[in-house]
Amino acid sequence: MRAVVTVNGEAVKAAGMTVLHYLEREGYDPGRVVVEHNFKILSRGDLDNTVLQENDQVEILCFVGGG
Amino acid sequence: MIGKEELEKAFDARFPETVRKKLQAARVAVAGLGGLGSNIAVMLTRCGVGHLFLVDFDVVDMTNLNRQAYRLPHLGRPKTEAIREILAEINPYVEVETLCVRVTGENAAELFGEFPIVCEAFDKPENKAMLISTILKSCPGTTVISGNGMAGYGEANGIRTARKLSRLYVCGDGVTEASPGVGLLAPRVAVCAGHQANQAVRLILGEE
Numbered sequence: 496m497r498a499v500v501t502v503n504g505e506a507v508k509a510a511g512m513t514v515l516h517y518l519e520r521e522g523y524d525p526g527r528v529v530v531e532h533n534f535k536i537l538s539r540g541d542l543d544n545t546v547l548q549e550n551d552q553v554e555i556l557c558f559v560g561g562g
Numbered sequence: 563m564i565g566k567e568e569l570e571k572a573f574d575a576r577f578p579e580t581v582r583k584k585l586q587a588a589r590v591a592v593a594g595l596g597g598l599g600s601n602i603a604v605m606l607t608r609c610g611v612g613h614l615f616l617v618d619f620d621v622v623d624m625t626n627l628n629r630q631a632y633r634l635p636h637l638g639r640p641k642t643e644a645i646r647e648i649l650a651e652i653n654p655y656v657e658v659e660t661l662c663v664r665v666t667g668e669n670a671a672e673l674f675g676e677f678p679i680v681c682e683a684f685d686k687p688e689n690k691a692m693l694i695s696t697i698l699k700s701c702p703g704t705t706v707i708s709g710n711g712m713a714g715y716g717e718a719n720g721i722r723t724a725r726k727l728s729r730l731y732v733c734g735d736g737v738t739e740a741s742p743g744v745g746l747l748a749p750r751v752a753v754c755a756g757h758q759a760n761q762a763v764r765l766i767l768g769e770e
Contacts, residue, residue, distance in 0.1 A: 537699075
């Protein structure tokens with residue numbers, strides 16, 4: 496069992512995964528999201544280098560086309 | 563030609579003088595001058611925002627006329643040049659700085675870092691995410707107001723403003739994407755642009 500991380504306010508079992516792996520597992524396109532991890536924005540390159548730890552706080556914002 | 567003071571006096575005098583002065587002292591950047599950005603620029607000019615920095619690499623195309631502020635005589639001209647002309651016909655005393663360049667992850671922080679408010683008005687989701695991530699990461703004094711989800715002709719009331727992060731407001735319905743079968747139309751694009759412009763005004767006037 497993976498330990499719990501809070502993503503967009505909900506507890507999910509994701510500790511130990513990289514942010515990129517989590518995004519892919521959940522079906523997000525990593526090019527279309529803004530990710531805040533423990534109140535710091537992750538750059539595209541950070542997604543693969545950041546491993547989720549127990550009690551981390553993550554916000555994932557997904558963007559759609561049109562403007 | 564109508565003078566600056568005369569035009570200032572015509573600003574809605576029901577507001578206290580401080581409101582006009584705060585707006586006049588404000589500096590707002592707009593990234594992208596399509597359906598969102600061109601309409602945001604027009605609205606902020608009408609509000610009397612004193613300094614605008616407007617960035618887009620593109621030229622006006624016939625397919626822009628269904629929702630963007632441009633008109634037939636602007637076809638083929640850079641959007642930065644066309645918008646400058648449109649804004650000058652509304653209020654020639656707003657300082658308008660334009661740059662015809664493509665915004666990238668490499669130049670975004672340098673372009674926008676000195677602005678307290680940046681309206682994200684790109685079309686492609688990858689560009690939206692790139693701009694927002696870059697600014698929030700590298701420009702600590704900048705708040706971003708983004709447009710996200712305004713395609714089609716669903717209920718206008720589905721478009722909202724939400725403070726998603728401490729320095730990020732997102733306007734839109736969050737889901738309705740321009741895609742095959744669902745295009746962009748003037749009303750919802752203008753509603754979303756109005757949300758973004760209004761949030762910019764709110765921040766200028768000290769509201770959250």
